[in-house]
Amino acid sequence: MSFITQIFTLAVFAIFVNNFVLSKFLGLCPYIGVSKKIDSAVGMGMAVIFVMTMASTFTWLIQEYLLTPYNLEYLQTIAFILTIASLVQLVEMVIQKTAPSLYKSLGVFLPLITTNCAVLGVSILNIQEDYNFLGAILNGLFSGLGFTLVLVLMAGLRERLEKAEVPEAMKGMPIAFVVAGCMALAFLGFSGLNF
């Protein structure tokens, strides 16, 4: 397989087939919590793409050059979550200093991302699936894109739902889950894809 095909396959699988939210159930809290308005969904999505790519890069390096050589694999969970937490903090400070306008739109979402299980999830999956360095970075990027795609779609749907006549008991979260279920059903159609 040529290099380009490989990247394309990785992208299609990470975005559609193994979508983080709809088939792996990662990052559900922001998916339900921040999907009420398209604007904030886009902001959250961008922040997640950014942090996921960065986290994939750094955790892969830590695993490869720190944990594996010194037989410290059992510290993986602690090491990764600390890396992610400090990374998010660092990113927040850097953006605040260098790009205040970007900070204004992403700022509120950044602290939330530390506890987004999709970020820790992609870091651990990169190691479990034995990706090489480039593969890990791309997997982080594409998984973030997949997350953003469904988050923005969901926000669009929920903006419409605001005006729809929903039974009293189904209002808010219940209907959001049912809609997510329908979306997952649609995404299940991608699972037959084969390259």
Add this chain to the structure above:
Amino acid sequence: MKLFKEFTKGFIKENPVFIMALGLCPTLAVTSSVENAIGMGLAATFVLVCSNIFISLLKGLIPDKIRIPCFIVVIASFVTIVDMVMYAYTPEIHKSLGLFIPLIVVNCIILGRAEAFASKNSVIPSIMDGLGMGLGFTLALVVIGSIREILGAGQWLGMNVMPAGYIESPMLVAILAPGAFIIMGLLMATINLMKKKQGA
């Protein structure tokens, strides 16, 4: 009496999953069978109780500004212990829960209880709170797991509970991803309805 209240509030009144909508990722991901649901619930309960004990002991020592990273380190240590213990004694459940065992670290129920309860209360109430919330989480997982396993496979904890014809062609969607979302939504709606009836 007050301790008992701390213990039972997690079951129904402040159930972490149904009422507070916390810890959704593991709730939907591991409930395709009752066995996984129980495994996940108990693992999370253990971490919750231990981290509550430690955090309530350390509450005077941790500076306020860096409390969240400190809580995360405490929680991550216990998650690592659970991970190793499950790998040694229940390798099959460990395998089917997979990624979601290390992800207990970012389960918002545990950090939420550390922040909202253990960092403000003494040890004994914190244990009760952790135990109650953990069991409430387990209860919710088992309820969802039971519905999904019975509908999707015609079984409950591996035992056949539906007629043979149903098991041959069950409602497969219930154990797949979409079923998880839809069943969760309908359960939440049911609870809303019940709460409203009680209130009226």
